[in-house]
Amino acid sequence: xxxxxxxxxxxxxxxxxxxxxxxxxxxxxxxxxxxxxxxxxxxxxxxxxxxxxxxxxxxxxxxxxxxxxxxxxxxxxxxxxxxxxxxxxxxxxxxxxxxxxxxxxxxxxxxxxxxxxxxxxxxxxxxxxxxxxxxxxxxxxxxxxxxxxxxxxxxxxxxxxx
Ligand code: ADP
Numbered sequence: 001x002x003x004x005x006x007x008x009x010x011x012x013x014x015x016x017x018x019x020x021x022x023x024x025x026x027x028x029x030x031x032x033x034x035x036x037x038x039x040x041x042x043x044x045x046x047x048x049x050x051x052x053x054x055x056x057x058x059x060x061x062x063x064x065x066x067x068x069x070x071x072x073x074x075x076x077x078x079x080x081x082x083x084x085x086x087x088x089x090x091x092x093x094x095x096x097x098x099x100x101x102x103x104x105x106x107x108x109x110x111x112x113x114x115x116x117x118x119x120x121x122x123x124x125x126x127x128x129x130x131x132x133x134x135x136x137x138x139x140x141x142x143x144x145x146x147x148x149x150x151x152x153x154x155x156x157x158x159x160x161x162x
Contacts, residue, residue, distance in 0.1 A: 004028040004086035004117070005079050007071075010035050010050050011043040012151045013057055014133055016125035020090040021058075023119050025066050032082060033058075033068040034075070044134050044158065056150045076111040084114070091118045092126045 004024055010017060010033070024031045033054050037047040045053065047070050054068040071078040079087065087107060089100055104116035120126075128146055137143050137155040144152065 001030065001083075002028045002086065003030045003032065003082060003084040004088050005032050005034045005075070005082065005084045006088040007034040007036060007075055009041055009043060009130065010054060011041070011130045012045050012050060012133070012147065012154060013054050014125070014128050014130055014147050014151070015145070016090065016092070016121050016128040018057060018061070018148065019121040019125050020088065020119050021063065021066055022061075023121075024088045025063050027117075028086060029065060031066040031088070032084065033066060034078065035068065035070040036072075036075075037070045038072045045154070049154070053148075053151055053154055057148045060148065060150065074110070076107055076114055079114050080111065087114060087116045089116055089118050091120055092128075 004027075006021060006024055008017065021031065021033060035047065035050050035054065043050065051068055051070050058066055058068065075087070079085075087104075089104070091097065091100060100116075100118065107114060107116060133143055133147055133155075137159060143155065147155070
């Protein structure tokens, strides 16, 4: 049984994240999307909202072997607890490399048995990240095709509630 974690902030989940989740779901028996709840970032969506949006998207896309959990603390500690031997990360452009390389080696230093695997999304998503989605949505721009429908709705709600 190969279990992989896909960690991140997911503020909110985008079609880029979803692309990586779908690729990972074909490679591993189980994938746990792991939402970081104690990061130094101040997210737009609460911990529960980020988890719940991912949950909705997984259900909608009928992705069976992927679940979502939130975590707080050291990632490799959570991975050991979940018996995961793989960490999935997405690589979009060379600009991702330096940070990802550092994280992967630090995680390996913490737990040599856990391997980081990098997956590349379809090129249509290589310019996407959650922060540009938040920015465009704030300015009332079009995020259709870039985030799942549930996220489009949640963004609208969040921004009109303000
Ligand atoms: P973090 O705060 O850890 O960067 P994110 O939620 O932004 O968390 O991203 C989680 C992972 O998903 C990271 O490995 C990131 O590189 C990857 N990722 C984010 N957006 C995309 C995308 N458009 N295509 C592929 N991978 C992506």
